[in-house]
Amino acid sequence: MSVSGVSASLTGGYVSGRATLRGTSGTAQASIAAAAERLARATAEVSSGKKIQRPSDDVVGTDKALELRRALAAEDRYARAAGDAISWLGTSDTALQRGTALLQTARQLAVQAGSDANSASGREAIATQIRGLRDDMLATANTTYLGRPVFGGTTGASVAFAAGADGVVQPSAGAGNPVSRTLAPGVDVRVDTTGTAAFGEGADSVFAVLDDLASAVVAGSAQSSAQLGRLDAALGRMTTSLADVGTRYARVQSSQSTGADRTLSLTSAQRGVEDVDLAEALMELATHEKAYQAALGAAAKVVTPTIMDFLR
Template sequence: MKATQGTTYRMLGSRLNDLSLQLEEFRKIGATGKKLNRPSDDPAAIRPVLNTRKQLSNVDRYMETMGQALDKMQAADGHLEHVENIMQRVKEIAVNVVNGSLNNEDRSVLADEIVNLRQELLDAANGKVDGKYLFSGYKESTKPFAENPAYDPVLYDPTDHTTWPYQYQGDDNPTRLEITPGEKLQVNLTGNDLFFGTSTWNSTPPPNNSVEPGRYDVFSVLTRAEEAIRANDQAGLQTSIADIDGASDQTRRLRSQMGNRASRVETAMHHQEAVRIDLKQILSRYEDADAIEAFNTIVQQENAFQAALNVTGKVSQLSILDYM
């Protein structure tokens, strides 16, 4: 009789322990909303879950990098829009001087305006976003442009950058971003290409940087226009007007290239966002618990545990009576 009671107690105790552990697991599922909280919950699902999480991590990395690049590209576009407006105003001034009958004082006022516009151009060329210069190539912590204290208009030579009114302190390295696996896209414009009209830049002596044929050193274009106005050099102004048009076209062309690249980045971001949604849905199918089902299961397990507890209590009472 005692052996039978001992066996019964052990069976009931084991049943209570099992129900208690199961209830704890279902309560954890209800609290976390996840049916997969550790590898032992579903060993077959671990590998696809880990693979999906890795893919999600890669997508998040792509999205963060592209978002930062797009912020810089949009900031650069804003500065280039301002540059275009500056060039338009400089042309208006030059045309006004050529077509008008201005005295020395009038010309001086307009020349001073070009000086101010050139300073605005310098500010745009030295534009920043998040504390980093936009047009310095890899040298994002280096201000790309500075005035040349040794500039002499008499010595100006478009084939010798040391004689130019402004000096470039960045480099010619393009920033290429991997926007999709295997696809890299240039997401910056370098100052030498944009403002100096040269696609390469060598900062080591002897100087060998020169404005490429059909391209323009934008700073020098403004400087030469200012000098021609002060000197009332009509021929020089006619040349300046043509150069201003060329420099404006150069800016618009490079800005358009940047705009096309920005559009490509936006498209890639939309694609990656769609991929992220798909991956999260896949992960949800493996990990997420049905809230209603989890609640019902918890109620069922609590009822089963309470019933087992009641049975154990009744058996215990009967056993005590046997000894009375």
């Protein structure tokens, strides 16, 4: 073979070998990149505890996770509404229990005043106590929760009842309009209590009854006894309102319990979609680490040959 022929043969072999080497090197680099990506994903899953790092990881799982998060956000709103309702109703319950106790005390005083043994000064002292009960009752009727009167409905006033210049107590505007809270889809519960239902209005209001009782006590025993029927009627109205508040309170508590169960179920489902099984994730991480090291080892053996490798 001529020198030129040998030269051409060497050149052609070298070029062919270089092309083969380039292809092998590219394959090795691709293997390393793929192994590195799998390792990085496994590492991210273990460190974050989440299976889905980005939407493209699991499109269906991402949609399900977003749906579950929206449902949990709604349950959180319902839970906060229920907590607010419990506070409203609890405040009303305490106020009505106090109002009931005040009326019971007023009845005891009315019975005491009905005795002929009371002197004029003694009757005046009892009347003073009753007037004090009337003032306490007005303060009770104006009980507030977070600055809003619980017996005032949607009134914009700071009190549910106010005494006019003539001393007559009247409900504020808007006191009859209800305040409600949504505890679940389609489940609304009224959280306030109608002031006039609990405390009456006009001549039948507890304020008018107590005012008249104080005047009757001063006038004499017969007039005091005549007010007992009105006191009992006022006490009945307040007791009815108290029972109604208790019923609604129990309903809200039941809704809270049901909502807590729903939240637990949704949270469990969310974890099933989003969270990794740590033991499984650690095994996968170890597997991908080994695969990455193997890819690096294989690539290390791919070295650029010299011309002597083609002469052998």
